Every structure is written in structure tokens, then in C-alpha cells.
Amino acid sequence: MSKVNTEQNSGYFSYVLTLAMVLFLVGISLLFWLQTSQINSRLSGKSPDIIELSRNYPADSLKLLQSWLQARSDVSSGSIQFVGKEKALREMSAELPPELIEAGENPFLDLLLYQSVSPEASAKIKKDINEHFGHSTWWTNISPSDSLPASSGELLGKLSRIGFLSFILFGLICGLIMWYLSGVYVKDRSQVITALVNMGAQRETILSPYRKRSLIFGLASALIAIGCIGLILLVLTTTFKWFSELFELNNFFITLFVLLLAGPVIHSFFVKLHILKFIQT
Numbered sequence: 001m002s003k004v005n006t007e008q009n010s011g012y013f014s015y016v017l018t019l020a021m022v023l024f025l026v027g028i029s030l031l032f033w034l035q036t037s038q039i040n041s042r043l044s045g046k047s048p049d050i051i052e053l054s055r056n057y058p059a060d061s062l063k064l065l066q067s068w069l070q071a072r073s074d075v076s077s078g079s080i081q082f083v084g085k086e087k088a089l090r091e092m093s094a095e096l097p098p099e100l101i102e103a104g105e106n107p108f109l110d111l112l113l114y115q116s117v118s119p120e121a122s123a124k125i126k127k128d129i130n131e132h133f134g135h136s137t138w139w140t141n142i143s144p145s146d147s148l149p150a151s152s153g154e155l156l157g158k159l160s161r162i163g164f165l166s167f168i169l170f171g172l173i174c175g176l177i178m179w180y181l182s183g184v185y186v187k188d189r190s191q192v193i194t195a196l197v198n199m200g201a202q203r204e205t206i207l208s209p210y211r212k213r214s215l216i217f218g219l220a221s222a223l224i225a226i227g228c229i230g231l232i233l234l235v236l237t238t239t240f241k242w243f244s245e246l247f248e249l250n251n252f253f254i255t256l257f258v259l260l261l262a263g264p265v266i267h268s269f270f271v272k273l274h275i276l277k278f279i280q281t
């Protein structure tokens with residue numbers, strides 16, 4: 001009897017590990033998709049372009065430049081903003097040398113900020129300003145945004161699409177493997193189910209113990225998969241500083257929620273379908 005129980009427990013353990021492996025693939029592909037999508041949206045065109053104005057610029061020239069930018073379709077609507085040097089001094093005073101503040105000097109210039117719709121548009125706007133206004137004395141510099149270069153943006157977009165397709169693919173594979181394993185699980189207990197049916201047991205009476213056990217197996221598999229993903233993330237964040245700066249913890253919690261929900265629910269549902277199919281036959 002002890003040998004039978006040991007073999008049965010070993011079979012349960014292998015079963016849970018197999019489920020955990022396929023859930024791990026689903027979770028890691030989901031996390032990769034979420035992370036690349038978030039990095040792409042965060043870095044693509046989020047930083048404004050900056051025009052530094054000279055200390056004695058004409059007010060009418062500034063208004064002309066603002067109107068010219070507002071009329072362009074490659075400048076995001078409502079993104080044009082004037083930042084005075086007094087405001088900059090108030091916000092950055094903590095980072096300035098004390099002697100400079102005591103002397104009453106303001107090292108900042110008035111700024112005009114605007115948001116271009118893309119990195120390509122940013123370069124074109126800078127070129128058009130030089131052509132339209134010439135090398136004027138009332139503005140000193142145009143600083144392009146530090147948004148993601150077009151080539152890097154395309155790469156992240158491709159990686160995001162690969163992550164999404166991988167998530168869908170591994171999700172389908174996980175569903176097929178889970179369907180097969182739940183069928184094997186029910187088949188191994190066919191004699192017990194047949195005996196219950198022959199004794200006239202109600203359908204719910206037959207389903208109840210297997211539903212609970214399938215939920216436990218699914219939950220255990222999901223927890224193992226989450227633990228493996230968490231361990232990998234811990235190693236990466238402690239080893240690589242750039243990874244810790246880019247990684248968003250909320251993506252891990254989304255993945256955790258999906259696995260904890262999908263693992264037990266789908267597995268229990270498949271076991272139920274196999275039992276009902278067996279009873280009907």
C-alpha cells in the first residue's frame with residue numbers, strides 16, 4: 001500500500017510540474033509582451049523639444065513662433081508650453097551652488113517647449129525653424145527630444161509583436177497540453193468514476209472531489225510557474241542595473257494575476273468536461 005501511495009504521489013508531482021512548465025512559458029511570454037509594449041510607449045515621443053530663447057528676445061517674435069508651431073500638424077495639439085527662467089530657478093534652486101543664489105544671478109533662459117509627433121517630425125521641425133526664421137539672434141538653441149530613435153522604436157515594436165504572438169502561441173499550446181493531461185488524469189480514474197455511476201451517484205457527487213483536486217493542482221502549478229518567473233526577475237534585477245531601471249513591477253503583478261486565475265480555472269474546467277464526456281459515453 002505504501003508503495004502504491006508513493007507512486008501515486010510521484011505521479012501527482014510530475015503532473016503538477018508539467019502543468020507548471022507550460023504555464024511558465026505562457027507567463028514569461030506575457031511578461032515579455034507587456035514589458036516591451038510599455039517601454040516602447042514610454043520612450044517613443046514622450047520628451048518635448050526645447051527652444052532656448054535669448055535674454056533679450058522680442059515678445060512679438062515669440063508669439064510669431066508660437067503661432068507658427070500651433071499651425072503645424074506634426075506638433076501635438078496643446079503641447080506648446082512657455083517656461084520662464086524664474087520658474088526654472090525656483091524648481092532647480094536646490095541643485096544650484098549657494099554662492100550663485102546669494103549673488104542673485106539666474107543662469108537659466110526662457111524656454112519654449114513643444115511635443116513633436118515622431119522623431120522624424122522633430123528633426124524636420126528643427127530644420128524648418130532654421131529655414132523659416134533664419135539664424136535669429138532671439139533664440140540660441142533648439143534641443144531635440146531624447147525620445148527613442150526611429151530604428152530603436154521599430155525594434156521595440158517588432159519585439160512587442162513577437163511577444164504578443166508568443167503569448168498567443170504558448171497560450172494555445174498550454175491549452176492543448178492541459179486538455180491532454182486532464183484527459184489522462186480522468187482516464188486513470190475511470191474505474192472509480194464508473195463505479196460511482198453504476199451506484200447511481202449524482203453528477204455533482206462525482207464531479208465535486210475531482211473539481212477540488214483539479215483546482216488545487218492548477219493553483220500549485222501556477223504558483224510554481226510564478227515562483228520561477230519571480231526568481232529569474234530577481235536575478236536579472238540584482239545583476240543588471242539597466243534591467244532594474246527598465247522593469248515595471250506592475251507587469252509582474254498582471255502576469256501573476258493571469259496565471260493564478262487561468263491555471264486553476266482552465267484546468268478544473270477541462271477536467272469537468274472530460275468527466276462529463278466519460279459519463280455520457
